[in-house]
Amino acid sequence: MPAPLAYSLIATDLDGTLLRGDDTLSDRSLAALARAAEAGARHLVVTGRPAPRVRPLLADLGSTGPAVCGQGAQVYDAGTDRLLWSVTLDRELAETALGKIEAEVGEVFAAVDQDGVDGLTLIEPGYLMPHPTLPAVRVDRRDALWQEPISKVLLRHPGLSDDELAATARGVVGSLATVTMSGPGTVELQPCGITKATGLALAAEYLGIGPDRTIAFGDMPNDIPMFDWAAHGVAMANAHPELKAVADEITLSNEDDGIAAVLERLFPAVGAGAATAAGTGAVAGAGAGAGAPARPKPRAATAAVPKPRSPQ
Numbered sequence: 527m528p529a530p531l532a533y534s535l536i537a538t539d540l541d542g543t544l545l546r547g548d549d550t551l552s553d554r555s556l557a558a559l560a561r562a563a564e565a566g567a568r569h570l571v572v573t574g575r576p577a578p579r580v581r582p583l584l585a586d587l588g589s590t591g592p593a594v595c596g597q598g599a600q601v602y603d604a605g606t607d608r609l610l611w612s613v614t615l616d617r618e619l620a621e622t623a624l625g626k627i628e629a630e631v632g633e634v635f636a637a638v639d640q641d642g643v644d645g646l647t648l649i650e651p652g653y654l655m656p657h658p659t660l661p662a663v664r665v666d667r668r669d670a671l672w673q674e675p676i677s678k679v680l681l682r683h684p685g686l687s688d689d690e691l692a693a694t695a696r697g698v699v700g701s702l703a704t705v706t707m708s709g710p711g712t713v714e715l716q717p718c719g720i721t722k723a724t725g726l727a728l729a730a731e732y733l734g735i736g737p738d739r740t741i742a743f744g745d746m747p748n749d750i751p752m753f754d755w756a757a758h759g760v761a762m763a764n765a766h767p768e769l770k771a772v773a774d775e776i777t778l779s780n781e782d783d784g785i786a787a788v789l790e791r792l793f794p795a796v797g798a799g800a801a802t803a804a805g806t807g808a809v810a811g812a813g814a815g816a817g818a819p820a821r822p823k824p825r826a827a828t829a830a831v832p833k834p835r836s837p838q
Contacts, residue, residue: 531565531566531567532741532793533740533792534566534567534568534735534740535567535570535730535733535739536559536562536568536569536570536740537570537594537730537742537743537752538569538570538571538572538742538743539574539722539743539746539749540571540575540580541657541708541709541745542709542745542746542762542764542765542780543743543749543762543784544571544743544780545583546780546781551586552783554786555783555785558786558789558790558793559785559789561793561795567793568733568735569587569589570593570594570726570730570733571587571589571594571595572593572594572598572722572729573594574596574597574712574714574722574748575595575660576595576600576639576640576645576647576677576678577595577645578642579647579660579661580593580595580602581607589604590604591603591605592733593729594722594726594728596612596677596678596716596725597714597716597720597721597722598723598726598751599613599677599724599725600612600641601729607643608643611725611728612642612677613677614641614677615676615677615679615716615717616717617675619702619703620672620679620702620703620715622702623679623695623698623699623702623703623715624715626699626702627681629698630697631686631694633684634681634682634691635649635651635654635682636650636653636671636680636681636682638671638672638678638679638680639676639677639678639680640674640676641674641675641676641677642675645674645677646663647662648662648663648665648671649665650664650668652684653682656682656709656710656711677717679714679716680713680714681695681713681714682711688707688713692705692713695715699715701718702715703717704716704718704719707747709745709746721748721752722751722752723751726742726755737755737756737757739757740756741757741760741788741792742756742758743760743762743784743785743788744759744760744761744762744765744769745764745765745780746765746766746769747768747769749769750772753772753773760773760777760788761775761777762776762777762778762779762784763777763778763779763782763784764780764781
């Protein structure tokens with residue numbers, strides 16, 4: 527009888543986690559994901575990137591199923607090229623939140639991701655894309671950012687660090703939006719109550735897999751809700767300290783194929799031994815030592831999910 531799968535769902539962030547710094551996927555990572563798939567596990571991308579910016583990577587991964595995009599505001603189906611679920615950020619609330627932030631810290635530079643499978647990323651004067659490889663359309667004034675429905679607002683400040691900007695934004699925005707920090711130069715406003723855990727829970731339910739069978743990989747504070755939801759959270763060596771503090775395990779960096787290192791242990795090659803039972807593999811980092819079981823994790827409360835618009 528085959529050994530039970532270590533995990534049935536592998537949820538991975540992209541930037542700073544599965545992707546290398548040049549936005550490429552390593553052969554080792556692709557091989558490790560393929561081996562896990564052959565064993566029966568599903569791979570689910572859970573990213574802050576909007577659906578249109580994820581399509582090429584899903585093609586490289588050979589994905590024909592769901593992906594969680596836009597920090598959890600979108601569940602996109604690669605097989606049908608449509609949104610299974612999405613929720614937008616009210617543009618009036620977004621403008622009000624932005625005004626409150628600027629009242630505290632002075633001028634910030636903003637961008638938006640439009641909703642939909644063909645939505646654009648619009649950037650106002652002064653905003654610099656943190657990922658220069660991603661396409662964006664520059665507009666000549668801020669008003670132009672609000673012409674179409676949006677999934678989120680991206681913010682940059684000329685002087686404050688990301689941590690400082692995020693902390694200030696959380697202090698003044700309140701229930702107008704959820705504030706996240708998803709990477710260097712990337713502080714974001716998204717619909718209130720929406721996190722990566724929101725989209726992950728919906729996509730996992732669609733696949734018929736629960737949190738107890740899910741392992742999650744990430745590198746930034748926006749991955750904390752995903753770690754809270756999943757049975758096992760793995761932070762990259764290059765991860766933000768806030769994420770490392772709540773991780774069950776710390777692996778190698780994204781440049782050193784940290785995801786592959788874990789998956790090779792959990793899904794060994796045929797003849798290399800049975801797959802490790804869930805939560806019993808050797809771990810390093812928060813809450814467990816080598817060979818010890820992962821620490822029990824309290825389930826995060828599920829936030830009320832805003833009513834989504836009709837799928838496209």
